[in-house]
Amino acid sequence: MTKQQIALETMPPQYTDWLIELKQRIHTAQQRASLRVNQELVLLYWQIGQDILTRQAQQGWGAKVIERLAHDLRTAFPKMKGFSPRNLKYMRTFAEAWPDLEFVQQAVAQLPWGHNLVLLDKFNNTEMRTWYAQKTIENNWSRNVLVMQIESGLLERQGAAVTNFEATLPKPNSDLARESIKDPYRFDFLDLTDEAQEREIEHALVQHVTQFLLELGAGFAFVGRQVLLQVGEEEFFIDLLFYHLKLRCYVVIELKAGKFKPEHLGQLGFYMIAVDKQVKAEPDNATIGLLLCKSKDKVVAEYALGDKTQPMGIAEYKLVESLPENLKTNLPSIEQIERELQGDKA
Incomplete structure (x- = not known):
């Protein structure tokens, strides 16, 4: 000893x-x-x-x-x-x-000086700079994450999904829920082709759950994949189940590899009821559902949500998407800037 x-x-x-x-x-x-x-x-x-x-x-x-x-x-x-x-x-x-x-x-x-340089390089618009600066502080983003969020168009995507939250959730939860859902979701970190099927995407998301949580945004906590629900004599499996710490509710996510169809909401609603009855605790708020599909007709999605009393959202996902031309820049990269700052003192 x-x-x-x-x-x-x-x-x-x-x-x-x-x-x-x-x-x-x-x-x-x-x-x-x-x-x-x-x-x-x-x-x-x-x-x-x-x-x-x-x-x-x-x-x-x-x-x-x-x-x-x-x-x-x-x-x-x-x-x-x-x-x-x-x-x-x-x-x-x-x-x-x-x-x-x-x-x-x-x-x-x-914000560190490197973060501020990113904001200066990427935007000429004060409002956009301010929005990303505030989000960086709120979420404690690293510089690389800030660049990724800017290049993925987070500001334009956040709150853009088709939802019925305003009609089904009390304020301020409805506003927070709407801002928590994006459209489209970018899953290009999965390195999958557009032909990937639901189970393949679902498995890859769980394998890259840290990046998936980053794409979902602040507040989401992963609960499980293919979560078993016993209803009557039958077994059902939820694709992905999350808990939102700020909304204090479970979030059921269903993946569809094709175009959105109104009948998809029936399955999603069934899972939400089962979670409310079997998983949700007394202090938890009502479960929210999110249907992720490869494509959707916005009008069809709005009509499909029209008579639903459960809080649901519909959004697209993108597996492979090149950076739009208007986001590319000829300005120096962060690495070039750092080399300049550390350059010779002559």
Whole structure:
């Protein structure tokens, strides 16, 4: 037995719990310190950008000033990265994009500089930048996830499914449920062809459940695949069952490899009733159903939902989809930007 093991054996019974608590406190403090450093850096960049804008506007300074400033700052602070001409131009663009210091302090400064560069590169629209910035903060997206969400058109897809939530759910649950459902869902991470069948897609989704949950969005928790329900003398199996932590309800997802048909909702509704009777606990809200199909006629979907009293949504899924031309950019990639920031200080 080592001296460390002997020492631990002589500790009071509460020592282990106290040590765990201390470790958590230290970890939290480290995170806060890191966040604070990032906020100060982003605010510094904003202030530098504002200074450049002001002097160029009021005193007519040209682009050569940025080149000279980059040289002088890197000479004065040789160990500090981020003073390349390219990054100084980004600071100017950043200050121009977010002229409100209070908003920068409260929201944008919570994002790492790399995230802000993504927003600057991808959008000229303040509203879209703001929406993605807020979603990134809410969901703690990494930079790569932010890029993926932008390139997949999350803003345009979120809340776009055909649903009857407004008529079947009380507010504010109806609004939250509607915003939780997209159209279409992108499953191109599965590497399946358009000819894939329901069980093949379902199996692949479970194999890639982390990416599937990311595509579903915040709040979804995976419960199971092919969940057995015993009704009378027969057995039935739900394709995919989730629980939504914010809505506090189960979500039944059924996959259809073909075009939407109104009769699909009958099967989905049956499963929802069975979940409400056999799975749902007393505090849970009514189960929501989501039918994912390869294609749909929007008018047919709206008619099919017209007389349904259960909360349901209908959305398409895409297995393979190339990035639309209007989302492609000739602007430098994040990797190119990082190489520039870490470049020679000459």
